[in-house]
Amino acid sequence: MLRSDYERDLSSLQADLAEMATHVEQATRRALNALETQDLALAQQIIDEDDHIDQLQDDLENKCVTLMATQQPTAIDLRALMSAVHIGVELERMGDYAEGIAKICLRIGDQPLLKPLIDIPRMADLALTMLDESLQCHANRDEWQARKICQDDDAVDDLYNQIYRELLTYMLQDPRNIERATYLLWVAHDLERIADRATNIAERVMWLVSGRTVGTGSMKSDRSLR
Template identity: 40%
Template sequence: MVTGHTVKAFDDELGQLRALVSEMGGLAEAAISEAIQSLVRRDLGGAARVVDQDRRIDEIEAQIEREVVRIIALRAPMADDLREILAAMKISSVIERMGDYAKNIAKRVPLLQDARGLEPLSILPSMARLVSEMVHNALDAFVARDPQAAVAVCESDRAVDDFYNSLFRTLLTYMLENPHTITSATHLLFIAKNLERIGDHATNVAEMVYFAATGRQMVERAKGDDTLIPVKE
């Protein structure tokens, strides 16, 4: 027979799991913001911190994986609890990828020390703020088990795609009109693509939250990205 103490202990374990996911997501949010601010301010030290702090995100992901295995082995969760626990593990993997994209952005900062003349550079912070907001809201939806909040995150992805498509066209024009900007513009294009991919990952998190909360798959969203550029996954 399940005792009250055992149930409370299980609740505490689920709360700790949510807290780890939230901490990991907060670090990813901060990494995105600091990477972009380092780019705008030409802050090599800030960019280096983003790269260095990425290992903490990796450590929390490993901790979440261990905790999930332990909870499943100890509690044999069913139905809603099992969906939430598995969602936490999957979400941690997605957040780890977000951290990698932020790290990739930071690594390009030293390569863009002479890119002040490129107007699209001023647009990237707005795109990054929107992406960070999506990440934040997706994680809030996970903690609150709120499927409607998850749907709202997915609906925001169109705006991120619009940002990327606009930047793609603008940077392509810069490269065609002034071949001397090709190197810098290409780096900015990859940065924009990294931000767009973080937005995609935020929608993936939201879809997992929706499934964990409802047991149903979210209706597939339409993508607004009509351009293609290779980027390391």
């Protein structure tokens, strides 16, 4: 392999991750849309399309393994490859959360939603902004933006706690609400997890830039009630 081909493969990892992230973002937005409009066909489509995200992660991982096995990357190159593998795993899991929301749509079926969706779309916006920014700071190798993303997670956790408390009141009010309230709680939980995974990506960027390990949870306070 020419050194220039190796460099090209290394820089292509960013595009691979960006492609995965785009699919994750679209899947999440469409899953929220399917929930709001109770579009079961759309929900099923999102579930089916998750295979594509899995395939992208497989391809990325194979590319990284081959480069590691044949090119002996060191220092920043090695961290770039390791980071790409990690971030690929995070994105694949985020795709699963989007799929999870779509599955909840199918379970709700044609039962009316317990309440209009207000805070859940706000959570989704925050989480997906964090995802977008985490990929940006990976592309720019921006340690400071990465730190900011870790702090943004607090706002998502706060929203999640608020939704949780609100849904509890619905359940206490009438036990027949419990099933439908639980579905919405699961959706909020999936979104909270997406934001957490974006934080993991940001932590991975800090490691990529500095070479110092940032332990999970050390940067974010994790205020979600779990």
